[in-house]
Amino acid sequence: MDAAITGLGLLTPAGLGVDATWQGLCAGQPAARPHTVLEGLPVNFCCRLPDFDAEPVLGRRLTWRLDLFAEMALVAALEAVQDAGLDPAVWDGARVGVVIGNGSGGNVGLEKEYGKLQEGRISAISPLTIPRSVPNMVAGEIALAMKALGPNFVTATACASGATALGVARDLLRLNRCDVVLAGGSESVCSRIASAGFSQAGVLSTRTHDPAGASRPFDADRDGFVLGEGAAVLVMERAEHARARGARIQGYLSGYGATADGYHPTAPDPSGQGVERATAMALDDAGLRPEDIGHINAHGTSTQKNDLAEALVLRKLFGTPPPVTATKSVIGHGIGAAGAIEAAVTVLALREQLIPPTANLDRMDERIELDVVTKNPRPHTMHAALSNSFAFGGQNAVLAFRAP
Structure with a gap:
C-alpha cells in the first residue's frame, strides 16, 4: 500500500x-x-x-x-x-x-x-x-x-x-x-x-x-x-x-528498503552490497523495476569513499542510471535531517518534473560514470524516483517515490 x-x-x-x-x-x-x-x-x-x-x-x-x-x-x-x-x-x-x-x-x-x-x-x-x-x-x-x-x-x-x-x-x-x-x-x-x-x-x-x-x-x-x-x-x-x-x-511513498553493511563503524562497504540490497528491497516493495526509475537523489556526501561506492552500486543496478542530483552540494549535510530533506526534495522534483542541479561539480571523478545534473535545473519526465541515505554504522535506507 x-x-x-x-x-x-x-x-x-x-x-x-x-x-x-x-x-x-x-x-x-x-x-x-x-x-x-x-x-x-x-x-x-x-x-x-x-x-x-x-x-x-x-x-x-x-x-x-x-x-x-x-x-x-x-x-x-x-x-x-x-x-x-x-x-x-x-x-x-x-x-x-x-x-x-x-x-x-x-x-x-x-x-x-x-x-x-x-x-x-x-x-x-x-x-x-x-x-x-x-x-x-x-x-x-x-x-x-x-x-x-x-x-x-x-x-x-x-x-x-x-x-x-x-x-x-x-x-x-x-x-x-x-x-x-x-x-x-x-x-x-x-x-x-x-x-x-x-x-x-x-x-x-x-x-x-x-x-x-x-x-x-x-x-x-x-x-x-x-x-x-x-x-x-x-x-x-x-x-x-x-x-x-x-x-x-x-x-506517494511506495517503497522502503533498509539494510546494514556490517563492515565498518564509519566507512562504507566498497562492494556496496548493503546499498544494493536496500535498493532492491525498495524497488520490490514498490513493485517497480530499475527502468521505471526516472531520477535518483543521491546520498552524495562529497567524501571520496562514499561517493565512489554509491556510484559503483548505481552503475551495477541500473546499467545506465537515470539523472542524479546531490542536494548536499548546496545545503550541506544535515545528518539526521538529511534523508527527510532529500525525500521532500525528491517529491518536489516529481511534482514539478524538474531536477535541481548539483553544485561545484567541475571535474567528474573519472571512476564515476553517472549523469549528474549540474549548473541549471533540468526538466525531465519521470514517474518514479529514489532517495538514498547511508550512515555511520553502515545503516542504509532507500525510499521509492511515485509521482501523483
Whole structure:
C-alpha cells in the first residue's frame, strides 16, 4: 500500500519554507559560510538556516523552552500540516502519529550548558537542560503542540535517520495503526563539538579558503562534507484517508528498503552490497523495476569513499542510471535531517518534473560514470524516483517515490 504525501514543510540553508528551499536549490548556490561559533577550529564553516527566528511562529515562551532542533521541526511540521489542509483542532489525535529522525539531539544548547559546568557555574545550568536536549523531545513537542496522540518516537540511524523515519511511518500506515503520520527529520550540527569531532574523524572538507566550493559530490577534487542544519516534515496518510477528505496528493511513498553493511563503524562497504540490497528491497516493495526509475537523489556526501561506492552500486543496478542530483552540494549535510530533506526534495522534483542541479561539480571523478545534473535545473519526465541515505554504522535506507 502506498502512503499518500499530502503536506510538506521545509527549513534548509537554501531557504525557509518549501517554496524558498525549492527556489534556492534550483538556483544551485551553495550556502556554506564561516560561522562565528566555529572560529579557531580546523573547519570554521557550515551551512546554516538564513535568519531563522522561531519566535514569531511559536511564541516567546515555547521558543525559550526548546532547543534549536526541536524549534525547526515544529515550524516545519506546522507548515506541512497547513499545506495538507489539516486542522489539529478537529482531527482524531489518537489516529495521528509522529516519527522524526534525529542523530544528536540538542547538541547546540547542550554545548552552552556544558560550558557553564566547566566554569563551575552549576547554579546557572538550566533545569531544562535535559528536556531540551534529549532526542525524543523533538517528536514529543510536536505531539504536545498538535495533540497528535498516536505512536510517537524518534529514529536514530545517524545520517539515514530522516529516511528511516519516513519508512517506519509508511509501515505504521500500512498496519492501520494511524490515518496520518507527521514524519521527517531535524538536526543542527553547527556546533563546536560537532565540527571538531567530525573534523578529527577526517570526513569534513577543509576548504576554509573556499567554503562555498567545499561540498562537491562526485567531483575529482572532493575532500569531505560540510556540516548543515535544517528540518523536513512530510504529512503522510493512508491513501484512502487522503482521498476521502479530498486532499491534494503531492506524491506517494511506495517503497522502503533498509539494510546494514556490517563492515565498518564509519566507512562504507566498497562492494556496496548493503546499498544494493536496500535498493532492491525498495524497488520490490514498490513493485517497480530499475527502468521505471526516472531520477535518483543521491546520498552524495562529497567524501571520496562514499561517493565512489554509491556510484559503483548505481552503475551495477541500473546499467545506465537515470539523472542524479546531490542536494548536499548546496545545503550541506544535515545528518539526521538529511534523508527527510532529500525525500521532500525528491517529491518536489516529481511534482514539478524538474531536477535541481548539483553544485561545484567541475571535474567528474573519472571512476564515476553517472549523469549528474549540474549548473541549471533540468526538466525531465519521470514517474518514479529514489532517495538514498547511508550512515555511520553502515545503516542504509532507500525510499521509492511515485509521482501523483
